[in-house]
Amino acid sequence: MGFTWHEAHRLLPHFVAFLERQGAVFITTDWAVRWATQPPHVQPAEWARGLRLVRGFAQYHSAVDPRTEIPPPEVLPYRHPRRSPYLYSEAEIARLLAAARHLPSATGLRAHTHATALGLLAVTGMRISARVALERDDVDLGDGLLTLRHTKCGKSRCLPLHPTTRQALCGSGHLRDRVYPIPNSPSFFVSEQGTRVTHWTVRATFVHLSRQLGLRGPTASHGPRVQDLRHRFAVQTLVRWYQEGVDVDRHLPELSTVPRACQDARHLLVSECDARVAALGHTSPGAGAQEAIVMTTTIALPILLETCFPERLLRQDALLARRAWQREQQRRPEAPLFPNARGGPLSRDGVAYLLATHVATAQPRCASLQGTRVAPHVLRHSTAMELLHSGVDGAVIALWLGHESMDTTQTSRHASLELKQQALAKTTPVNGRPGRYRPEDELLAFLKSL
Numbered sequence: 001m002g003f004t005w006h007e008a009h010r011l012l013p014h015f016v017a018f019l020e021r022q023g024a025v026f027i028t029t030d031w032a033v034r035w036a037t038q039p040p041h042v043q044p045a046e047w048a049r050g051l052r053l054v055r056g057f058a059q060y061h062s063a064v065d066p067r068t069e070i071p072p073p074e075v076l077p078y079r080h081p082r083r084s085p086y087l088y089s090e091a092e093i094a095r096l097l098a099a100a101r102h103l104p105s106a107t108g109l110r111a112h113t114h115a116t117a118l119g120l121l122a123v124t125g126m127r128i129s130a131r132v133a134l135e136r137d138d139v140d141l142g143d144g145l146l147t148l149r150h151t152k153c154g155k156s157r158c159l160p161l162h163p164t165t166r167q168a169l170c171g172s173g174h175l176r177d178r179v180y181p182i183p184n185s186p187s188f189f190v191s192e193q194g195t196r197v198t199h200w201t202v203r204a205t206f207v208h209l210s211r212q213l214g215l216r217g218p219t220a221s222h223g224p225r226v227q228d229l230r231h232r233f234a235v236q237t238l239v240r241w242y243q244e245g246v247d248v249d250r251h252l253p254e255l256s257t258v259p260r261a262c263q264d265a266r267h268l269l270v271s272e273c274d275a276r277v278a279a280l281g282h283t284s285p286g287a288g289a290q291e292a293i294v295m296t297t298t299i300a301l302p303i304l305l306e307t308c309f310p311e312r313l314l315r316q317d318a319l320l321a322r323r324a325w326q327r328e329q330q331r332r333p334e335a336p337l338f339p340n341a342r343g344g345p346l347s348r349d350g351v352a353y354l355l356a357t358h359v360a361t362a363q364p365r366c367a368s369l370q371g372t373r374v375a376p377h378v379l380r381h382s383t384a385m386e387l388l389h390s391g392v393d394g395a396v397i398a399l400w401l402g403h404e405s406m407d408t409t410q411t412s413r414h415a416s417l418e419l420k421q422q423a424l425a426k427t428t429p430v431n432g433r434p435g436r437y438r439p440e441d442e443l444l445a446f447l448k449s450l
Contacts (some may be wrong), residue, residue, distance in 0.1 A: 125233030
């Protein structure tokens with residue numbers, strides 16, 4: 001199925017007990033919504049998650065009891081907003097590993113296990129669940145391979161190990177075997193009691209270490225997470241590829257066997273963009289030092305491209321025009337970048353009106369615009385086509401335009417006849433004379449004998 005039933009196993013019995021207390025004999029949308037919204041103090045996303053589980057259960061149960069009502073998807077559609085990942089610096093990771101090595105431990109196994117495991121997450125981008133499920137037979141230190149079995153969507157894959165990573169895993173394995181010569185668990189990483197280190201133990205230990213180092217407040221329940229090590233691995237890989245001029249379109253699927261990872265990688269690089277802009281501390285030219293520009297991702301992305309890989313920066317004149325516009329406006333930091341006549345933000349209809357006015361002015365001098373309807377969204381397609389024809393890879397275009405999926409960017413490739421002609425020009429013509437194929441007598445005789 002591609003997922004496990006931990007939440008369903010925990011929550012669905014509560015739903016069934018709720019129906020029994022209410023005297024309900026079959027599932028209805030009303031009872032499902034009442035149960036899902038029972039805890040009034042939780043976030044709406046928790047309500048939506050509970051109802052989502054009931055919806056799946058109701059779909060299954062409707063085959064047994066036709067009276068079952070399946071809650072529509074538009075009821076409690078809220079989802080958790082995607083959190084921006086925390087991108088650890090090299091110094092922060094070194095401090096985390098050093099703090100893990102000093103965890104209190106009677107045998108030294110706890111400290112060594114968590115330090116090695118955190119380092120493994122940082123250099124491989126593994127999920128916490130894959131690290132917890134890692135068996136001794138999955139670690140081939142001779143060939144330097146990790147086998148990750150039954151990961152997301154039920155897939156398995158192998159990860160190559162750097163020699164230094166192999167050395168660290170070898171040391172952790174020797175200590176484990178010395179403390180527990182007769183293993184109590186097939187897990188590669190074990191606790192002080194010789195049992196498998198659970199998912200919750202990993203998270204609790206990381207929260208303790210992050211509070212100790214000041215990455216979180218002394219009692220903060222939110223802050224940098226252990227899965228952000230995975231995000232950092234993806235972002236570092238992407239930035240390195242761009243700096244080295246690698247064909248990112250071709251190599252992006254290597255980050256994961258799950259198609260969704262290509263979209264996640266785009267989101268992570270945009271988050272890195274926001275972090276770099278904050279670090280750069282750009283302010284509006286001509287404005288006071290206290291008046292920082294309120295930058296959106298669309299504005300910040302060219303700055304990331306400029307700082308990470310300047311050879312791929314496009315249309316720097318657009319940045320200069322924006323800064324000149326800000327100087328002319330002498331606007332407040334909270335004011336919209338493009339105001340309307342009343343000083344409020346320019347609406348979609350306002351943009352369409354301005355574009356239609358300028359198109360009408362240009363039509364007498366531009367024959368291709370005559371009889372053509374030019375909507376604001378057409379400008380996005382034009383930008384995508386211009387970037388494609390300039391040789392920019394699809395990953396950068398998806399970042400630039402904020403596409404949710406790389407499939408959206410592929411639409412521009414299909415629409416470009418010029419790109420198709422370039423592809424045909426690279427093919428080798430077939431050397432042969434046109435005409436109908438006539439088999440030899442021996443071939444005909446062989447076919448007749450079959």
